[in-house]
Amino acid sequence: MSKKIIFGVLLVVLSVVVILPLVSAEQAITLLNVSYDPTRELYQEFNAAFIKYWKGKTGQAVTIQQSHGGAAKQARAVIDGLEADVVTLALAYDIDEIATYKLLPADWQKRLANNSSPYTSTIVFLVRKGNPKKIKDWNDLVKPGISVITPNPKTSGGARWNYLAAWGYALKHNGNSQAKAKEFVTKLFKNVPVLDSGARGSTVTFVERGLGDVLLAWENEAFLAINELGKDKFEIVIPSLSILAEPPVTIVDKVVEKRGTRKIAEAYLQYLYTAEGQEIAAKHYYRPRLKAVAAKYAKQFPKVNLITIDEVFGGWQKAQQTHFSDGGTFDQIYQPQ
Amino acid sequence: MSVNVISKRENSPGYTPVGEPVGIQWLLTGIALLFVGVFLILPLVAIFGQAFAKGTAFYMAAISQPDTLAAIRLTLLTAFIAVPLNMVFGLAAAWAVARFDFRGKNFLITLIDIPFAISPVVSGLMYVLLFGRQSWLGPWLASVDLKIIFAVPGIVLATVLVTFPFIARELIPLMQAQGSEEEEAALVLGANGRQTFWRVTLPNIKWGLLYGVILCNARAMGEFGAVSVVSGHIRGLTNTIPLQVEILYNEYNFTAAFAVASLLALLALVTLAVKSAVEWKSVHLKQETGEIKNGNCNSECK
Numbered sequence: 118m119s120k121k122i123i124f125g126v127l128l129v130v131l132s133v134v135v136i137l138p139l140v141s142a143e144q145a146i147t148l149l150n151v152s153y154d155p156t157r158e159l160y161q162e163f164n165a166a167f168i169k170y171w172k173g174k175t176g177q178a179v180t181i182q183q184s185h186g187g188a189a190k191q192a193r194a195v196i197d198g199l200e201a202d203v204v205t206l207a208l209a210y211d212i213d214e215i216a217t218y219k220l221l222p223a224d225w226q227k228r229l230a231n232n233s234s235p236y237t238s239t240i241v242f243l244v245r246k247g248n249p250k251k252i253k254d255w256n257d258l259v260k261p262g263i264s265v266i267t268p269n270p271k272t273s274g275g276a277r278w279n280y281l282a283a284w285g286y287a288l289k290h291n292g293n294s295q296a297k298a299k300e301f302v303t304k305l306f307k308n309v310p311v312l313d314s315g316a317r318g319s320t321v322t323f324v325e326r327g328l329g330d331v332l333l334a335w336e337n338e339a340f341l342a343i344n345e346l347g348k349d350k351f352e353i354v355i356p357s358l359s360i361l362a363e364p365p366v367t368i369v370d371k372v373v374e375k376r377g378t379r380k381i382a383e384a385y386l387q388y389l390y391t392a393e394g395q396e397i398a399a400k401h402y403y404r405p406r407l408k409a410v411a412a413k414y415a416k417q418f419p420k421v422n423l424i425t426i427d428e429v430f431g432g433w434q435k436a437q438q439t440h441f442s443d444g445g446t447f448d449q450i451y452q453p454q
Numbered sequence: 455m456s457v458n459v460i461s462k463r464e465n466s467p468g469y470t471p472v473g474e475p476v477g478i479q480w481l482l483t484g485i486a487l488l489f490v491g492v493f494l495i496l497p498l499v500a501i502f503g504q505a506f507a508k509g510t511a512f513y514m515a516a517i518s519q520p521d522t523l524a525a526i527r528l529t530l531l532t533a534f535i536a537v538p539l540n541m542v543f544g545l546a547a548a549w550a551v552a553r554f555d556f557r558g559k560n561f562l563i564t565l566i567d568i569p570f571a572i573s574p575v576v577s578g579l580m581y582v583l584l585f586g587r588q589s590w591l592g593p594w595l596a597s598v599d600l601k602i603i604f605a606v607p608g609i610v611l612a613t614v615l616v617t618f619p620f621i622a623r624e625l626i627p628l629m630q631a632q633g634s635e636e637e638e639a640a641l642v643l644g645a646n647g648r649q650t651f652w653r654v655t656l657p658n659i660k661w662g663l664l665y666g667v668i669l670c671n672a673r674a675m676g677e678f679g680a681v682s683v684v685s686g687h688i689r690g691l692t693n694t695i696p697l698q699v700e701i702l703y704n705e706y707n708f709t710a711a712f713a714v715a716s717l718l719a720l721l722a723l724v725t726l727a728v729k730s731a732v733e734w735k736s737v738h739l740k741q742e743t744g745e746i747k748n749g750n751c752n753s754e755c756k
Contacts, residue, residue: 197586
């Protein structure tokens with residue numbers, strides 16, 4: 118056994134293993150959808166439907182790749198070079214952030230209907246079966262001895278909706294006093310033992326690790342947790358007021374131009390607005406926009422009294438600056454325990 | 455190589471431990487065993503228990519799912535590139551440090567240790583800062599359509615960096631202890647540099663080298679932090695086994711997550727077994743051939 122021969126064989130095998138995938142990977146059309154944390158199951162089903170639809174329409178086979186994580190973290194990855202053809206994130210600000218790096222135009226949100234948000238959602242409470250701590254509304258969350266689970270607003274879109282919904286509730290019940298609202302949210306975050314980086318991480322912390330009395334969650338995430346892990350373990354509580362969450366979608370112009378995927382990326386996002394796309398969204402507990410589908414699934418979505426980010430906080434740019442940028446109110450109120 | 459020293463002493467006849475009372479000996483042994491049981495064996499059993507919770511068929515289905523297979527392939531590929539690279543580097547570094555005196559030698563040793571000292575997350579972020587779209591290299595990389603981070607090259611680079619000290623750290627003390635007399639003798643007897651390396655140096659350090667390779671490989675396959683930062687988490691494309699475990703776990707596929715985790719655990723067990731075999735063999739070989747080896751080359755180095 119000569120070492121040279123072994124070494125030579127190793128070298129050949131190595132180069133084949135390395136080069137083959139690089140060569141073959143470039144053949145088929147692929148689309149990368151970079152999304153936020155809880156949409157995993159939604160896009161798994163939606164992608165399969167779109168692949169079938171596109172094949173039937175154009176005869177072209179397409180592969181769709183998914184990547185999920187906290188919305189801000191995902192936006193950062195796209196800015197740093199993750200080649201997303203489309204981004205489907207938790208809130209508009211994260212896509213604005215991508216726009217400031219000139220990867221897509223600043224007025225991206227006007228390109229598709231309904232603020233480029235094909236579905237909406239809201240924030241609800243998930244509590245343990247029987248609601249042992251009697252949590253009914255936001256003011257129950259600030260009581261001493263209540264443990265609240267929410268992700269980190271710095272990295273997670275859902276967490277920012279949670280935070281703003283609490284802030285909005287406090288404003289309404291304290292005659293619009295920002296100081297009182299800040300005091301309220303400060304007290305709430307005193308009750309938060311751990312901040313995960315994304316919504317799904319927090320859900321796992323609450324349902325699987327058994328931490329906390331209440332989880333502030335996306336409505337779809339709360340329903341999914343109940344369906345996956347049993348209706349006998351958890352129940353959903355609808356607070357007296359919540360926030361209308363519009364998770365927007367758009368194409369990343371710089372990437373689709375470079376990869377020549379603009380047409381199919383646009384078709385992919387348009388398909389979210391069709392009856393089939395809306396039906397899949399509704400099935401995964403995202404509130405559909407299309408009247409017919411919304412009517413069909415009306416029973417599954419509870420009535421919630423919703424505020425919007427534009428009327429209470431003056432839009433995402435302003436909310437982000439005031440609350441979540443470095444030194445903003447979140448930094449002032451939150452001290453890790 | 456302190457492990458070797460201890461096992462050698464234990465193996466030599468007439469060896470008795472320093473005399474603690476028997477009670478204390480039992481107590482200490484008991485505590486050690488309890489610790490190992492609670493912190494190592496129980497979790498391992500739990501992983502395999504969970505992995506097979508839904509039966510063997512489910513286990514097989516879980517580990518042969520396309521995204522998981524892709525993760526396994528990527529992990530193997532990464533280790534396959536990172537380990538040989540670090541082997542070459544480790545040999546070169548150990549050679550330089552053990553055989554030569556030069557200014558800045560201690561500085562070099564410190565540099566080699568850096569990946570041990572810094573958090574893997576920071577190692578990953580360094581590559582994002584270096585090769586990201588917003589870095590000064592970014593526009594050039596984009597213009598030649600070369601993807602480093604959020605693609606396979608970035609994952610390999612991050613793994614190479616994190617696993618970089620393992621082999622060098624293993625070889626440096628060994629080569630320093632052995633000294634360079636044998637190489638000098640070979641050179642005096644007329645061997646050229648290459649012959650000296652293949653016939654004298656390599657046979658002397660081969661067990662240490664193998665040991666380093668095993669440790670390096672285990673870490674390369676198990677690395678999470680640095681790879682997570684540069685991966686981009688594209689399913690079926692840039693997820694390694696550890697990342698795939700996290701994804702499955704977060705998707706309520708707890709049994710599948712543990713099934714894939716059990717693969718990593720299995721790898722760790724195999725690594726341990728190989729490591730023990732290597733240690734055992736190196737000790738025995740030294741005892742048997744200790745005298746003959748000098749000057750006479752055994753069959754493996756031809």
